[in-house]
Amino acid sequence: xxRTVQTPVEDGLQAWASAFMQPTVLGELAxxxxxxLLAAGLVALLRRGVKNPNSILLGxxxxxxxxxxxxLLALAYVARTVVQQWAPLAVFVVAIPVLVALAAIRMGAKVxxxxxxxxxxxxxxxxxxSWLAWLAMVLWVTGxxxxxxxxxxxxxxxxxxxxxxxxxxxxxxxxxxxVLLLALWVSASIxxxxxRAATGDELSLRKAVSNALRxxxxxxGLIVALTAVGIDLTALSVLGGAIGVGIGLGLQRLAASYxxxxxxxxxxxxxxxxxxxxxxFEGRVTDITGRYTVVRSGSGRESIVPNDMLVTSRVxxxxxxxxxxxxxxxxxxxxxxxxxLVMRLLTEAALSSPRVLRDPAPSAALxxxxxxxxxxxxxxxxxxxxxxxxxxxxxxxxAILHALRxxxxxxxxxxxxxxxxxxxxxxxxxxxx
Numbered sequence: 001x002x003r004t005v006q007t008p009v010e011d012g013l014q015a016w017a018s019a020f021m022q023p024t025v026l027g028e029l030a031x032x033x034x035x036x037l038l039a040a041g042l043v044a045l046l047r048r049g050v051k052n053p054n055s056i057l058l059g060x061x062x063x064x065x066x067x068x069x070x071x072l073l074a075l076a077y078v079a080r081t082v083v084q085q086w087a088p089l090a091v092f093v094v095a096i097p098v099l100v101a102l103a104a105i106r107m108g109a110k111v112x113x114x115x116x117x118x119x120x121x122x123x124x125x126x127x128x129x130s131w132l133a134w135l136a137m138v139l140w141v142t143g144x145x146x147x148x149x150x151x152x153x154x155x156x157x158x159x160x161x162x163x164x165x166x167x168x169x170x171x172x173x174x175x176x177x178x179v180l181l182l183a184l185w186v187s188a189s190i191x192x193x194x195x196r197a198a199t200g201d202e203l204s205l206r207k208a209v210s211n212a213l214r215x216x217x218x219x220x221g222l223i224v225a226l227t228a229v230g231i232d233l234t235a236l237s238v239l240g241g242a243i244g245v246g247i248g249l250g251l252q253r254l255a256a257s258y259x260x261x262x263x264x265x266x267x268x269x270x271x272x273x274x275x276x277x278x279x280x281f282e283g284r285v286t287d288i289t290g291r292y293t294v295v296r297s298g299s300g301r302e303s304i305v306p307n308d309m310l311v312t313s314r315v316x317x318x319x320x321x322x323x324x325x326x327x328x329x330x331x332x333x334x335x336x337x338x339x340x341l342v343m344r345l346l347t348e349a350a351l352s353s354p355r356v357l358r359d360p361a362p363s364a365a366l367x368x369x370x371x372x373x374x375x376x377x378x379x380x381x382x383x384x385x386x387x388x389x390x391x392x393x394x395x396x397x398x399a400i401l402h403a404l405r406x407x408x409x410x411x412x413x414x415x416x417x418x419x420x421x422x423x424x425x426x427x428x429x430x431x432x433x
Contacts, residue, residue: 024087027087032095035072035076038075039072043063056189068106069102073096107181179224183220184214211262211265215290257290257307261307269315270285270288270310271285273285273319278313279313282316283301290307323383324357326379332411334409335373335374337373337409341407343376346364346378348403350362352399356396357381357382
């Protein structure tokens with residue numbers, strides 16, 4: 001009778017299944033549950049002592065951040081070490097790989113969400129990382145992971161003087177991803193700390209520092225990642241020369257935008273919060289990135305302005321040295337009106353709005369002798385142009401209208417004089433009767 005030969009994987013699964021049927025499984029479940037309660041309690045205590053707990057580690061709730069699975073994994077390792085001294089392991093054989101996969105997924109997702117909050121590609125990348133982590137966990141639990149890695153070791157190719165295998169490439173990619181995530185995490189934490197409670201000039205300077213630190217950390221992470229994959233960095237000198245030629249020929253505008261962005265952030269000629277007019281578009285600067293600047297108008301429209309345009313073209317900055325902005329409105333009255341009274345009423349109407357500054361005070365002037373009446377210009381200063389001008393102008397115009405009507409001052413309608421020529425006599429010399 002032929003004897004069935006079992007593979008090491010089948011032997012491992014049968015051993016794990018037999019261990020799972022032992023009464024000690026209940027003790028393992030209780031130890032794992034105790035680890036979960038301890039991890040949740042520690043995270044809850046840390047959240048109470050933090051003013052803004054919504055971060056990569058703490059998240060929006062106790063179990064949302066990356067700290068909970070990391071603490072649970074550490075406590076589970078300690079519990080496994082204690083339990084295996086007196087009983088065979090069954091639950092922890094599955095729990096440890098699951099917790100490792102969960103910690104990796106949660107860490108990657110949180111770092112990507114903080115580093116790239118408005119990027120559309122973050123969500124698909126999170127799903128890909130999740131699928132890969134769970135696949136690695138299944139291979140680990142079933143015992144197939146060593147066999148898969150051994151098979152991948154046999155698939156390789158020669159790159160220059162080095163030999164790359166699929167196993168080394170996958171391991172290097174995982175290491176590179178971990179290093180890049182760590183660099184993004186550190187840069188996001190530094191950026192959040194630098195930009196906290198910063199405004200005006202200080203905000204723009206801190207934005208420049210945070211962008212430079214992020215670029216530096218990502219560059220260091222990329223170098224470490226390439227080294228982990230097994231790529232010789234000395235071979236990149238030719239590639240660097242080719243990139244330099246490409247920047248010099250085809251990427252001039254792109255390189256100019258990045259350089260201009262650094263110049264803008266360091267010179268602070270345009271800052272976040274400034275009210276500017278660029279290429280006929282007027283609005284408030286809401287963000288300055290390495291390549292472009294976002295200008296938002298009072299109507300809600302946003303303009304993406306390349307940074308090189310802000311350096312090479314004419315830009316009107318209404319709040320570079322002084323945030324106060326002057327605006328005006330024009331009104332016509334009849335020629336027989338009391339000019340002094342009209343000017344006083346117009347000034348009082350401008351002061352009726354709390355947004356109009358008292359220093360410098362609004363003023364009214366007789367600006368023109370119009371075809372239909374006397375034209376007066378009311379000038380006033382405001383310090384919050386980002387709140388819009390239409391509502392303010394309407395409020396002042398209504399106050400002017402009510403004041404003029406209350407004092408019987410006429411706002412003339414447009415008037416036109418029509419001259420009619422007299423009919424000419426017929427050429428016969430006899431006038432009509």
